[in-house]
Amino acid sequence: MAADQANGRPTASSDKTPYRHPIPWQSEEFYQHDKLDAELERVFDICHTCRRCVSLCQAFPTLFDLIDNSPTLELDGVDKKDFYRVAEQCFLCDLCFMTKCPYVPPHEWEVDFPHLMLRAKAVHYREQGASLRDEALTSTDLLGRLAGIPVVSATVNHLNQSPRVRASMEAALGISKDAPLPDFAEELASHQLARLLADGDDPEPKAGERTSGKVALFSTCYGEHNDPEIVTDLARVYRHNGIALRTVEKERCCGMPKLELGDLEAVRRAKEANIPQLLRLVEAGYDIVAPIPSCVLMFKQELPLLFPEDADVQRVKERIFDPMEYLSLRQKEGLLRTDFQHSLGKVMHHAACHQRVQNIGSKAREILSLIPDTSVEVIERCSGHDGTYTVKAEFHAHACKIGRPIAQRMKEANPAHWGSDCPLAAEQIRELWGLEEAPRPQTPWRMLAYAYGLED
Template sequence: MAKHRINPDDCIACTTCVAHCPVTAATRKFRGPKMLGPALERFRISEEDYEPSLEYCSNCKNCDLSCPSGVPVSTLNMLAKAAYYKKNPQSMRDHMLSHGENMAKMVNAIPFGAALANVGMHNPVSRAAMKQIGISDKAPMPTYAATSFVSWFKSQKQTPSEEKVVFFPGCFINYNQPQVGKDLVAVLQHNGIEVIVPEEFVCCGSPLVTGGYLDEAESNARKNAAEIAKWAAKGYKILTACTSCGLMLNQEYQELFPAIEGLAQNALSLYDAFEFLAERAAEGKLKTDFAPVQEHFMYHVPCHLRVQGIGLPALTLLRQIPGLSIEEADAGCCGISGNYGFRDEKYEISMAVGAELFQRIKDSGVKTVVCDCGTCRLQIGHGSGAATAHPVSILRKAYQL
């Protein structure tokens, strides 16, 4: 397949994307998705051009979601950023935030590395030092788990089954919140499904793309695409439990890397974990031996789930649990957008973007907010003070596993 450019002339200049952009609403430093995406792309086709305010695009995808012409505006922004950084060096801060998988591997290679890193990241002295390189001293930094999900998984003995699925854990679940992966394995095993976690998978590349490291992201995409194709050819479905990973593997690879063969075919075998579970439920294949869960939750829909157009499968399934009450927040973006809110100059913007959601949670009085995205959960806990959980953890609780 030959490389091609997304056609900016598909944009009809209606400004719907501007009206739905949470960053445009939060700061005048960003000139808006229409101007920086399709409008400037018309000039970039013929000559190099870079608009500094492009740095304020969070890649939240609300512009893509709202565009009536289907223009992937955010992808145009990310491609423009990548073109700029091919000739201009990134900062140490951006290198660190874009290479989370490498950082986590280094932590795991050191005895007691996770504990040492967590202490190092969460004390006033180190936070002050991090601020000096551009990482906010107020942002909610994730902690590392003592044992990665993949390491835990290799030690597990599952009940064998003819029905199998492949799980792509992603960096956040693997290194920061492996309990989410453990809960998913437990739920799938309870439903008679064996789980395969190939060690060949690497970071989906989402943080690399937002940091401008497009060539590295493409290298990761080629590795993951080859592994996905291998399992898809055997008839296996490939699941994700992080909405940003799912979006990257399923949709963004096709937009960013059209030269990679087979991406559209791969997408037919890629499923969000709850999309897969909801499909089984619709077919009468999902166990419903739920114990009552007498709790009230709020559910936040990640932007990267909404743009996939698969509905709200987690919310639909959780509402089938007896005793459980759950309401949709319906209060916009949380503001974190991966590691956008970790950047010192973006922190206040990210908090302004998420302000409506934080207030909605506080006004509701709920103690726990359910969300499919790991960094959204970090931001929600930070901004609202509520506890957070992945929906698969609530499902496992209902199964009493």
């Protein structure tokens, strides 16, 4: 059953498929403490009687510990001032809604735990703001512009590797000294991509039933400033498959980091910067692809629910794709090349949370399995990275506990190739595996580039 674009409610074709309501964040009632506390109390009591999601993240153990250590051993014994302790442990992975909770709409109890936690974060942000650390970590555009200056990036990268500096950062700012911090690239992805696209003529695009064969690559903050390779690898694979490419000029952060912070006005500003230019590309016949699952999810789900009456947001939603989802569609349309030069052998692939909750299935496994003499095992567990969660000193141990089972399975499997839909999740797994012994993780499209014989 598809959700109606205007109101998020189910269409008449079915009354059992889960759906989500629009988020009424622009209403003053959304921020009223008594209304928020009443809804938190209602949903927390449902979670307390169920406890099915206890193993997903630290939010649920925090809630259940509050209850189990209260004088009454029930929710009524918990001080409402402690409710936010649950919300700050939620990193909006959406897995409880998508994979565990039996009470999501259309169930009459209409539980949407992640979006209730978002509401609590938004109220907290409006009333108390955020720390310097949290504002800085979620200001990815600003960080990229400052740290991306070549001389500055080399210095920042060096400092981030210094145990003494990292210990000082933890003491002064609360940034975990043990958390992996991404390097900043000396050259932006957009510059590398422009050079790659200038090398040879663009292929003549072949349109399929769902795909136009023309793609605008939304590099994302991480791809643009930290790991341009995820963008250029994707570009080479797409061009090999006859897909015409271009960049998204003047793109801004998708807004996901600010969403996780509860700064919904910053999300609105990001939307107003990105949507007009993405819409122009869509109207020019381009599909949009981004190499980070969280960014795709932002445009596919969160912005449409935050701005349900914005027709432009809804239009972009229909034309943005996960990288492997797009290749899967091309394969179904008979437009994917299978001239593979190398097999991959045993592949271990981590399905990132924000890819899984797009409800598109494991497209990485589907496409990589087309390569001869290649077997793909998918791990569907949270890595614990989750945006800025693992970087914060007070949460890093919880993040490691969440992600350690994946690292253990990867290590025991000893695959020829391994990686994740999300490069940040892969780095978290690699850290838990052991930097000295873990092979380099790869995106699914880098594995494809190797299979096609496209590697430099």
